[in-house]
Amino acid sequence: xxxxxxxxxxxxxxxxxxxxxxxxxxxxxxxxxxxxxxxxxxxxxxxxxxxxxxxxxxxxxxxxxxxxxxxxxxxxxxxxxxxxxxxxxxxxxxxxxxxxxxxxxxxxxxxxxxxxxxxxxxxxxxxxxxxxxxxxxxxxxxxxxxxxxxxxxxxxxxxxxxxxxxxxxxxxxxxxxxxxxxxxxxxxxxxxxxxxxxxxxxxxxxxxxxxxxxxxxxxxxxxxxxxxxxxxxxxxxxxxxxxxxxxxxx
Amino acid sequence: xxxxxxxxxxxxxxxxxxxxxxxxxxxxxxxxxxxxxxxxxxxxxxxxxxxxxxxxxxxxxxxxxxxxxxxxxxxxxxxxxxxxxxxxxxxxxxxxxxxxxxxxxxxxxxxxxxxxxxxxxxxxxxxxxxxxxxxxxxxxxxxxxxxxxxxxxxxxxxxxxxxxxxxxxxxxxxxxxxxxxxxxxxxxxxxxxxxxxxxxxxxxxxxxxxxxxxxxxxxxxxxxxxxxxxxxxxxxxxxxxxxx
Numbered sequence: 151x152x153x154x155x156x157x158x159x160x161x162x163x164x165x166x167x168x169x170x171x172x173x174x175x176x177x178x179x180x181x182x183x184x185x186x187x188x189x190x191x192x193x194x195x196x197x198x199x200x201x202x203x204x205x206x207x208x209x210x211x212x213x214x215x216x217x218x219x220x221x222x223x224x225x226x227x228x229x230x231x232x233x234x235x236x237x238x239x240x241x242x243x244x245x246x247x248x249x250x251x252x253x254x255x256x257x258x259x260x261x262x263x264x265x266x267x268x269x270x271x272x273x274x275x276x277x278x279x280x281x282x283x284x285x286x287x288x289x290x291x292x293x294x295x296x297x298x299x300x301x302x303x304x305x306x307x308x309x310x311x312x313x314x315x316x317x318x319x320x321x322x323x324x325x326x327x328x329x330x331x332x333x334x335x336x337x338x339x340x341x342x343x344x345x346x347x348x349x350x351x352x353x354x355x356x357x358x359x360x361x362x363x364x365x366x367x368x369x370x371x372x373x374x375x376x377x378x379x380x381x382x383x384x385x386x387x388x389x390x391x392x393x394x395x396x397x398x399x400x
Numbered sequence: 401x402x403x404x405x406x407x408x409x410x411x412x413x414x415x416x417x418x419x420x421x422x423x424x425x426x427x428x429x430x431x432x433x434x435x436x437x438x439x440x441x442x443x444x445x446x447x448x449x450x451x452x453x454x455x456x457x458x459x460x461x462x463x464x465x466x467x468x469x470x471x472x473x474x475x476x477x478x479x480x481x482x483x484x485x486x487x488x489x490x491x492x493x494x495x496x497x498x499x500x501x502x503x504x505x506x507x508x509x510x511x512x513x514x515x516x517x518x519x520x521x522x523x524x525x526x527x528x529x530x531x532x533x534x535x536x537x538x539x540x541x542x543x544x545x546x547x548x549x550x551x552x553x554x555x556x557x558x559x560x561x562x563x564x565x566x567x568x569x570x571x572x573x574x575x576x577x578x579x580x581x582x583x584x585x586x587x588x589x590x591x592x593x594x595x596x597x598x599x600x601x602x603x604x605x606x607x608x609x610x611x612x613x614x615x616x617x618x619x620x621x622x623x624x625x626x627x628x629x630x631x632x633x634x635x636x637x638x639x640x641x642x643x644x
Contacts, residue, residue, distance in 0.1 A: 220535050222618060227542045245520060250535070274520060280517065281488055284488050284523070284527075288485075288488050288489035290531075292484065292489065294531070295462055295472045298537040299464070299468075299470040301538055301542035302541035338543055378465065
């Protein structure tokens with residue numbers, strides 16, 4: 151697992167890259183800044199395995215996205231994603247010391263790493279911190295809930311379209327570095343079926359892809375192909391961003 | 401003014417609270433009857449109340465515009481209906497409606513939020529179980545088959561009731577499982593034929609619990625153990641699951 155640890159050269163800049171950190175009261179941010187560290191990830195890097203102790207929480211920056219996967223006897227299934235609108239290691243502030251899920255970095259990028267005890271201490275004493283973080287948790291719950299329906303009802307094509315749109319909302323890049331095996335794993339479908347679904351989208355001019363990169367070509371039409379779960383999850387995402395804009399301090 | 405008579409509660413989340421906190425909350429708890437099919441919180445609603453179930457079962461579903469519904473969770477006396485709103489959600493992501501009639505306590509969100517702000521225990525109780533159940537459902541719905549999912553939900557219901565004969569129609573089960581009634585009838589028929597359940601006059605009784613647990617996907621035990629670990633269900637959780 152290749153991870154490069156870099157001291158933040160511009161801590162202000164990094165913190166503004168995650169919406170929750172940017173929304174925290176400045177006093178809280180200042181107290182936490184000595185505990186913060188910027189970490190870089192490659193695609194596929196594992197932050198938590200099921201059962202791992204939550205010692206650190208991670209606030210993704212705008213260039214990356216993490217996947218939450220539920221492990222079953224047979225396989226892992228993606229149940230949600232977290233980008234710069236949120237944080238991973240949620241059990242850490244809910245009073246649990248353990249991650250029930252696997253968390254992987256989807257797309258290479260960076261995040262702010264913070265010791266969970268430091269965050270817990272601010273969380274416990276400041277209602278504003280509770281409000282900001284718990285609002286995110288409630289939106290995560292909504293996303294996972296929608297995924298429960300989507301995974302049951304919608305086709306591979308609809309889910310693939312949805313997934314690509316959700317990723318693009320979070321990661322500001324024209325092209326996403328994504329291998330088919332990875333996508334197939336996220337969507338819990340067999341790789342051949344994933345490739346067929348991707349081919350269909352490509353032939354309709356909605357996406358462009360090579361073995362390792364995907365680009366959304368026609369966003370509007372891709373939204374039409376996607377199930378409405380995309381729009382619903384995007385609504386939850388926007389809710390969190392908007393509420394943080396309201397509470398943001400300088 | 402006479403102090404209120406001390407109530408005895410069945411709701412596990414209430415029982416998790418320290419005595420003084422429960423006493424502070426008590427005047428805000430209004431006893432209510434929970435009638436079958438009654439919607440406690442509509443999807444997209446800005447909820448005003450939360451509910452502590454004492455008896456009965458509440459179903460949490462995600463609904464699509466075309467009417468397709470899939471259950472993402474079940475809440476009974478172990479938990480609270482309306483947790484997302486307490487945490488700050490503006491609108492309810494799910495519809496919460498009564499699947500099996502019973503009773504409980506209603507509390508205004510304002511009061512519950514005020515209480516939750518003071519109590520980190522309450523906050524944890526409110527969401528950990530629900531997050532675990534919903535997450536597991538998201539995975540389960542993707543990879544497990546109807547018979548094992550049906551077994552899972554029947555066991556999950558039974559864990560939250562104090563009696564055996566559960567009033568559950570096939571129509572209801574179809575909504576829960578996101579499938580057609582005819583499909584449920586077939587699956588339920590197979591479980592009945594194998595002697596695992598008995599279905600008569602709109603009621604399901606579990607006849608062979610051990611074998612029904614074996615038929616269920618592992619999602620049943622995973623969520624049950626998490627609820628046990630949280631103290632919301634009776635019994636000892638299995639030892640921590642090994643890394644996959």
